[in-house]
Amino acid sequence: QSALTQPRSVSGSPGQSVTISCTGTSSDIGYYNYVSWYQQHPGKAPKLVIYDVTKRPSGVPDRFSGSKSGNTASLTISGLQAEDEADYYCCSYAGSYSWVFGGGTKLTVL
Amino acid sequence: EVQVVESGGGLVKPGGSLRLSCAASGFTFSSFTMNWVRQAPGRGLEWVASISSTATYTYYADSVKGRFTISRDNAKNSLYLQMNSLRAEDTAVYYCARVDNWNPHYWGQGTLVTVSS
Numbered sequence: 474q475s476a477l478t479q480p481r482s483v484s485g486s487p488g489q490s491v492t493i494s495c496t497g498t499s500s501d502i503g504y505y506n507y508v509s510w511y512q513q514h515p516g517k518a519p520k521l522v523i524y525d526v527t528k529r530p531s532g533v534p535d536r537f538s539g540s541k542s543g544n545t546a547s548l549t550i551s552g553l554q555a556e557d558e559a560d561y562y563c564c565s566y567a568g569s570y571s572w573v574f575g576g577g578t579k580l581t582v583l
Numbered sequence: 584e585v586q587v588v589e590s591g592g593g594l595v596k597p598g599g600s601l602r603l604s605c606a607a608s609g610f611t612f613s614s615f616t617m618n619w620v621r622q623a624p625g626r627g628l629e630w631v632a633s634i635s636s637t638a639t640y641t642y643y644a645d646s647v648k649g650r651f652t653i654s655r656d657n658a659k660n661s662l663y664l665q666m667n668s669l670r671a672e673d674t675a676v677y678y679c680a681r682v683d684n685w686n687p688h689y690w691g692q693g694t695l696v697t698v699s700s
Contacts, residue, residue: 476627505685507684507685507686509686509687509688511628518678518690518691518692518693519628519678519690520690521686521687521688521689521690524683524684524686524688525684525686530688562627562628564628564630564686564687566685566686569642570616570633570634570635570640570641570642571630571633571642571644572618572620572630572633572687573630574620574627574628574629574630575627576627577627577628
């Protein structure tokens, strides 16, 4: 049950694109296509922005996209906006009704 | 509208017990696996426990195994987390989340548990 590995912070200017990586193992990200990403603003609950590696829930802008290669998943946010500044967490199903989260990445919009 | 609302948090002494509740509405509660996830102050998210739709399966993070018990009452659309032998490191905001196809999707606003003497 080791946490997934994310960069502690990333930054970008408005209009630019940023990518946040999330590295796991062959038992979680590498095995299941059940990777989700969450946006969390200070003092708020996490909000789902990507599920099943690449899918966006209704209402999430198409500026948010997800991908996976091997044991690493990625979240890309294009056309950065001020309101995208938040903490982002990845999550993967790890089998047997267990899940593992990443340590979180703080996105700063410069 | 899908809603899950946590309650039952508070201040408890080390070694004490607390029972959290999560009230669900806007969906067929008995059809979904549910999770408890926690977030210590200034820290990241940690999966705590899960329970299958009919409570056939329950699983726990190693950090709480043997101390916490997840349960549900489908007739009352409610999820519970019984927390015993609480430690300072259990201090966190506890969220319940509905799981959709193995993705934790809908989250509540959380309830704060503080373990301190």
